[in-house]
Amino acid sequence: MSQWSLIYENFDPAQEMRREALCTLGNGYFATRGAAPEADANGGHYPGTYLAGGYNRLVSQVAGREVENEDLVNMPNWLPLTFRIVGGEWFDLHRVDILAYRQELDLKQGVLLRSLRFKDGQGRVTRLASRCLVHMQQPHLAALETTLTAENWSGRIEIRSALDGRVVNDGVARYRGLGNRHLELLETRTLDAETLFLRVRTNQSRIEVVQAAATRLWDNDQPLSCERQTLVEPGFIGQLIALDIAEETPLSIEKIISLHSSKDRAMSECGREAQESIMRAGRFRDLLQSHVLAWGHLWGRFDMGIGMNGPEPGPPTVLVLRLHIFHLLQTVSLHIMDLDAGVPARGLHGEAYRGHVFWDELFIFPFLNLRVPEITRALLMYRYRRLDAARAAARKAGYDGAMYPWQSGSDGREETQRLHFNPKSGRWNPDKSYLQRHVNAAIAYNIWQYFQVTQDMEFLSFYGAIMMLEIARFWASIATYNEELERYEILGVMGPDEYHDAYPDSERPGLDNSAYTNLMAVWVLCRALEVLELLPQERRQELSETLALRPEELARWGDVSRRMRVVFHGDGIISQFERYDRLQEFDWEGYRKKYGDIQRLDRVLDAEGDTPNRYQVSKQADVLMLFYLFSSEELSALFKRLDYPFGYDTIPKNIDYYLKRTSHGSTLSRVTHSWVLARSDREVSWRLFAEALMSDVEDIQDGTTPEGIHLGAMASTVDMMQRAYTGVEAREGVLWLNPQLPKTIDSLCMHIHYRNKSLTITVSGDVLKVEVAGVSSEAIKIGFKNDIYELRHGQTKEFTL
Ligand code: BGC
Numbered sequence: 193m194s195q196w197s198l199i200y201e202n203f204d205p206a207q208e209m210r211r212e213a214l215c216t217l218g219n220g221y222f223a224t225r226g227a228a229p230e231a232d233a234n235g236g237h238y239p240g241t242y243l244a245g246g247y248n249r250l251v252s253q254v255a256g257r258e259v260e261n262e263d264l265v266n267m268p269n270w271l272p273l274t275f276r277i278v279g280g281e282w283f284d285l286h287r288v289d290i291l292a293y294r295q296e297l298d299l300k301q302g303v304l305l306r307s308l309r310f311k312d313g314q315g316r317v318t319r320l321a322s323r324c325l326v327h328m329q330q331p332h333l334a335a336l337e338t339t340l341t342a343e344n345w346s347g348r349i350e351i352r353s354a355l356d357g358r359v360v361n362d363g364v365a366r367y368r369g370l371g372n373r374h375l376e377l378l379e380t381r382t383l384d385a386e387t388l389f390l391r392v393r394t395n396q397s398r399i400e401v402v403q404a405a406a407t408r409l410w411d412n413d414q415p416l417s418c419e420r421q422t423l424v425e426p427g428f429i430g431q432l433i434a435l436d437i438a439e440e441t442p443l444s445i446e447k448i449i450s451l452h453s454s455k456d457r458a459m460s461e462c463g464r465e466a467q468e469s470i471m472r473a474g475r476f477r478d479l480l481q482s483h484v485l486a487w488g489h490l491w492g493r494f495d496m497g498i499g500m501n502g503p504e505p506g507p508p509t510v511l512v513l514r515l516h517i518f519h520l521l522q523t524v525s526l527h528i529m530d531l532d533a534g535v536p537a538r539g540l541h542g543e544a545y546r547g548h549v550f551w552d553e554l555f556i557f558p559f560l561n562l563r564v565p566e567i568t569r570a571l572l573m574y575r576y577r578r579l580d581a582a583r584a585a586a587r588k589a590g591y592d593g594a595m596y597p598w599q600s601g602s603d604g605r606e607e608t609q610r611l612h613f614n615p616k617s618g619r620w621n622p623d624k625s626y627l628q629r630h631v632n633a634a635i636a637y638n639i640w641q642y643f644q645v646t647q648d649m650e651f652l653s654f655y656g657a658i659m660m661l662e663i664a665r666f667w668a669s670i671a672t673y674n675e676e677l678e679r680y681e682i683l684g685v686m687g688p689d690e691y692h693d694a695y696p697d698s699e700r701p702g703l704d705n706s707a708y709t710n711l712m713a714v715w716v717l718c719r720a721l722e723v724l725e726l727l728p729q730e731r732r733q734e735l736s737e738t739l740a741l742r743p744e745e746l747a748r749w750g751d752v753s754r755r756m757r758v759v760f761h762g763d764g765i766i767s768q769f770e771r772y773d774r775l776q777e778f779d780w781e782g783y784r785k786k787y788g789d790i791q792r793l794d795r796v797l798d799a800e801g802d803t804p805n806r807y808q809v810s811k812q813a814d815v816l817m818l819f820y821l822f823s824s825e826e827l828s829a830l831f832k833r834l835d836y837p838f839g840y841d842t843i844p845k846n847i848d849y850y851l852k853r854t855s856h857g858s859t860l861s862r863v864t865h866s867w868v869l870a871r872s873d874r875e876v877s878w879r880l881f882a883e884a885l886m887s888d889v890e891d892i893q894d895g896t897t898p899e900g901i902h903l904g905a906m907a908s909t910v911d912m913m914q915r916a917y918t919g920v921e922a923r924e925g926v927l928w929l930n931p932q933l934p935k936t937i938d939s940l941c942m943h944i945h946y947r948n949k950s951l952t953i954t955v956s957g958d959v960l961k962v963e964v965a966g967v968s969s970e971a972i973k974i975g976f977k978n979d980i981y982e983l984r985h986g987q988t989k990e991f992t993l
Contacts (some may be wrong), residue, residue, distance in 0.1 A: 196511045198297040198889075201361070203290055203308075205236045210891050212238060214515070214968055215297045215304050215389060216541040216901070217324060218527030220244060220533075222267070222451055226304050227295070229322065229336060230274035230283050238363050238898070241267045242540040242547065243401065243453055244533035248394035249603040250371035254611055255620045261609060262601040264536060264547020265374040265394055268357035270403050270449045272325075273338060273429070278348040280312065282792045283320075288312050292345075298520045300509075302328055302487040303480070309343075317343040327479060329486035332469050333528045336447045337476040346438045353407040353447055354423070354430030355380075355390040363543035364899050368611045377427035381622035383467055385420060388429045391463055392832050400454040402469040407431060410444040446476045449970040457530055487990035490521055492561050496913060497941035499956075509936075513886050513913065516906035520556070523903060524567055534574040534600060538900025545900070548599040548607050549574070551634040551688075552904035554821075555860060559911040561645040562920070562944040568642050569651055575635050576655045578604025579662065590886060593665025596635055598628045616792075624693040624701045627686040629670065633712030636663045637821065640719050644922040647947045657723050661739055664720030664749060667713035671937070679757035681705050687768060689814035691794050691804035691857070697769070703769040707815050711755050711830060715822075716751035720834070721746065758836055764814050765849050766842075778807040778853070791893060793855045810854040812861035819843055819868040823921060859887040859896075859905035863912060864938035870916045871932055871948050878934045885909050911982040912941060918953055922946065931955040931993060947972055949980045961989040 200211060208228075215226025227239035242264050249262045276282045285308075292309040307321040319341040327333040357380075361372040378400070380392035387406040393399065409416040409453035418435035422684060437443050440829035450469040452462040465860050473479065494517050498510050500843075522885045523539040532659075535548035535556055553571065560568045575596065581604030589595060597606035640655040642648070671680040684702030686693055687709055694701050724732055724746075735741070760766055761773035783790050790796055794811065813820065824843060831838035847868055856862050862884035868878035883892065887905045891897035914920065917940060919930025927946050933939075939956035949966035962974060965981045971982035976991050981991060 195508055196298065198299070198301045198511070198513065198515055200295040200891070201293065203285055205286065205294045205923075208236050209238055212240075213541045213897050213899070213901055214888060215295070216519070216522065216539070217302065217304055217326040217334070217524035218525075218540050219326050219331045220326050220521070220523065221531065222246075222269065222326070223513070223522055224326055224334065225273060225541065228285065228306070229271045229324075229338070230285070232804050233269075233359065233362060236286075238542075239269045240359075240363055241269060241272050241451075243267055243399075243451075243455075244528060244531050244540060245455060245602065246394070246399055246401070246453070247397055247547065248399070249396045250374065252370040254369060257368075259610060259612070261370060261376065261546060262607050263361050263372075264543065265399075266361045266363065266404055266543065267401050267451075268353055268355055268375070268392055268427075269359050270334065270405060270451065271336065272352070272354040273305070273336060273407070273445065273447050274942070275340065275349050275351045277312070277316065277345075278350055278434070281315070291317065297515075299514050300487065300491065301480075301484045302326075302518070302522075303483075313318065316345040318345075318674065319343060323480070324475070325480065326522075326599070328484050328490070328525065329482050330473075330479075331525075332450050332452055333473055333479060334449050334451070335473075335476050336562075338445045338447075338448075339442050340437065340445070341442045342437050345440065346436070348434060348436050350933075351407075351409075351433040351435075351445060352423070352430055353388075353405065353433065353445075354428060355388050355403050355405050355449075356430075356900045357390050357392045357424075357427040360646070361543055366615055367543070367546075369613075375427070379463075380424055380427070380429035382422055382429070382431075384469070386431075387470060388422075388431060389463070389467070390427075390429055390775070392427070398454075400462055401437075401451065402453070402466040403449055404466045405447055405449040406470055406473070407433065407445065407447045409433065409435065410446065411441070412444075416443070426702055432672050433643055448473045448476065448479065454516055455532075490525070493943070494521065496910075496943075498913065498937060501936050501938040502581060504936075506886070507881075507889055509882075509885065512846065512889055513910050515889065516910050517617065519901050520559070520903060520907050520910070524556075524560070524571065526567065528566065528659075529566055529570040530562040531569070531570070532574060533579060535571055535898075535903060537903060539903045542898065542900025544896065546597070546601070546607070549632040549726075550599060550917055551628070552860065553638055554634040555863070555904040555908040557638050557643060559907050559914055561642055562914060562946065565642060565945065567650070569646075569648065572639060572651070572659075573655065576659060579659060581605055583662065586669075587826050591666050592669040593667075594659065594662035595629065595666050596632050596663075598626045598631050609817070614795050614798050616795040619798070621798065625686060625690055627684065627693065627702045628690075629666075629682075629685045630687060630706070630709045630712055632663045632666060633709070633716050636660045636716045636719065641922070645946060649728075652723065653727055655737060657727055657731075658739070660716070660720045660723050661735065661741065664717050665739075665745070667716055668745070668749050668752050671713065671756065677757065679746040679755050680752045681757045682710055685709055687814045689768065689810040689812055690768070691745040691809055691811040691855075694802065694805055696775070696806040705757050705759050705767075706769040707758050707766045707768060708817050710758055711818055713844075714753045714756045714830060714834065717749045718830075721749060721753075727740045754833055754835075756834060758831075758834060762849075764837070764839060764842055766846055768810065768850070770812050772808065775808045776806055778809045780852075789894065791855050791857045793857060808853050811857035812852060812854065812863035813868075814850070814891035815846055816850050816864060816868050819847065820864045822983075823923070826923075843868070847872070856883075857892050858909070859884065859893065859902040862887075863905055863908040867908075867912060867916050870912070870934070874934050875934075878936055881909065881912055896915070909915055913940060914944070918942075918955060920944070920953070926975040926980055927951075929953070929960060929991075930976070931960050955993075958993040960993055961988065962991075963988040
């Protein structure tokens with residue numbers, strides 16, 4: 193199998209929706225699922241087009257209550273292009289005899305190809321080849337080229353090309369009881385004989401979206417004249433194009449589209465812009481050339497060289513990792529630098545989680561930081577712009593500082609739904625996951641990591657520091673003092689493990705002293721104090737005045753960060769939360785036997801009238817997240833500060849304990865476990881990594897991929913290569929390297945960016961090679977084993993492992 197192409201050699205209707213998600217094309221500004229251009233949204237297909245930040249709110253009635261949800265809106269479908277032989281049926285793959293079929297997502301060029309041969313009821317054989325792209329250099333353009341060849345017939349055909357604004361949000365079965373009509377249909381017209389124009393507006397957020405589509409027919413370089421008729425229905429505009437085709441004479445149909453919105457910059461009015469960009473667009477082949485060039489540049493920055501040790505049983509690791517990088521860059525490409533966009537957990541690839549932004553950034557930014565940190569900066573600005581909303585949320589909940597929402601969308605308010613549908617039981621249950629306050633620590637952690645890698649003091653001074661200080665303030669205010677224990681506590685929250693949202697039989701939502709939350713809060717408080725020290729005196733003064741930071745407040749931060757409570761049980765086990773050890777052990781064997789797949793134990797237990805709250809079961813890594821985010825040196829320092837023991841065996845003991853109790857109901861879980869085991873148990877680690885790698889390609893959660901890819905899992909599997917196996921760690925001004933490849937990998941080579949320098953890192957056999965390039969003459973510090981080396985532009989250093 194190719195290492196650059198995802199290939200499907202057959203038409204499998206049951207797999208179409210998954211393939212559509214996996215073959216999505218996008219450029220960070222918008223993305224379109226890889227649906228067949230002739231397909232409508234019906235049971236087996238779901239064409240969807242999503243605009244970064246294109247949200248809308250609707251109120252629905254659920255279980256007798258009014259609920260308001262914000263969704264990433266399915267924008268008009270620009271794909272429709274189909275044909276029929278006059279007098280026959282419109283082309284439908286389900287109704288012809290398929291003689292050959294091939295679908296290929298070419299990752300290197302960013303093109304989706306389809307080629308098929310089929311026979312209709314009258315024995316007429318036709319070949320169809322199509323190429324589709326969403327332009328990576330010109331974010332407002334996309335193009336589809338279809339070539340039709342009549343093998344054993346000639347005659348008159350009709351082509352139908354359209355823009356369809358009648359679409360609704362219907363991609364996730366669980367949400368079907370909710371409102372889904374987000375678009376008002378404003379305008380349909382033709383711009384010239386070949387060009388259609390459609391304007392819609394989201395009905396609450398009032399984002400106007402305009403598409404223009406030019407459909408032209410070619411016989412090589414000759415434009416073909418044909419009869420055209422316009423089709424107009426509310427929200428829909430199409431063209432019927434009729435012409436004669438001759439046996440074995442290929443007919444090429446090019447559909448070029450432009451998409452603009454009222455949220456764009458550098459424009460007068462989006463309709464005008466859509467019109468101008470379609471007029472300037474040129475032919476498919478010109479667009480293809482510049483598009484491939486843009487992808488070439490991206491791959492130059494983001495690809496990595498991986499030498500595998502022998503043949504692999506399933507899809508090649510390198511191919512899947514490239515697929516992951518591809519989808520990451522289609523969601524957060526260089527174009528988002530100019531947008532106010534966050535990272536939707538499921539990409540711009542489907543409607544699951546309504547396009548909301550979660551803590552998944554924590555798994556995504558590290559890869560970007562070391563490649564094109566400007567992208568991370570732009571995504572951190574998404575958070576910065578929502579600082580006031582986070583402050584308002586904190587105040588409303590009775591806290592100081594800024595409390596960012598668990599799920600974020602357009603304006604930064606809490607978007608977590610209040611009721612959650614369990615398709616297994618058919619019940620709507622209260623959703624308390626908004627209590628995952630740890631998202632605030634993730635934001636602070638991301639700012640700090642970005643700064644460690646880039647040393648971008650401007651960002652830290654003007655944006656990063658203020659967020660970190662306000663988040664620290666929040667943590668200091670949510671912490672309450674337990675006089676008896678002489679410790680601070682955080683009560684009534686949820687950790688990353690979403691199976692636990694309350695104590696069994698308790699009316700009170702949330703849990704007390706989540707170890708992950710408390711330790712992250714301590715870390716944030718420490719870093720916030722450090723940030724104040726780092727800032728230039730003038731800026732520190734300004735910020736202290738603006739935020740009215742008083743010495744007593746800073747003293748309290750210091751105190752909370754020294755006396756936060758962490759609960760332990762058994763022999764050095766860090767309790768996921770207080771009284772975790774009093775929960776029942778779970779019958780894993782029995783449930784596996786009864787249900788087979790128990791990744792989503794929460795749904796299984798709820799359908800039985802039970803709840804995971806009663807058991808020692810985790811959906812995903814929770815305590816173990818600490819070992820994922822921090823080196824043992826950092827953790828040991830944190831525990832020491834708190835005056836708790838942290839032995840050499842704390843990490844392995846806890847991994848062993850929690851790994852046994854985790855169902856991996858989130859795709860973020862396996863990769864975290866794989867990471868924390870990467871050095872101690874390379875075999876289990878690789879097995880978990882290999883499973884994580886298949887999250888979407890094989891849809892291991894059985895049905896979630898069609899609703900959108902899992903961007904966190906995609907990015908973190910790539911980051912396993914980048915950081916876990918090379919041991920790359922940016923800490924205290926030193927880039928530490930400590931490679932250890934899994935047995936399955938023979939060599940690894942990558943280009944990363946660190947503090948204005950480009951580094952080529954190669955690990956092969958027992959040699960680690962570091963080559964440095966870059967413009968500034970300043971040296972960077974590389975740490976290996978216990979020594980620190982200074983390397984400048986043009987220098988290479990080899991280390992023996
Ligand atoms: C996970 C969360 C994650 C969310 C979005 C959930 O299933 O439990 O940790 O943030 O999906 O990816």
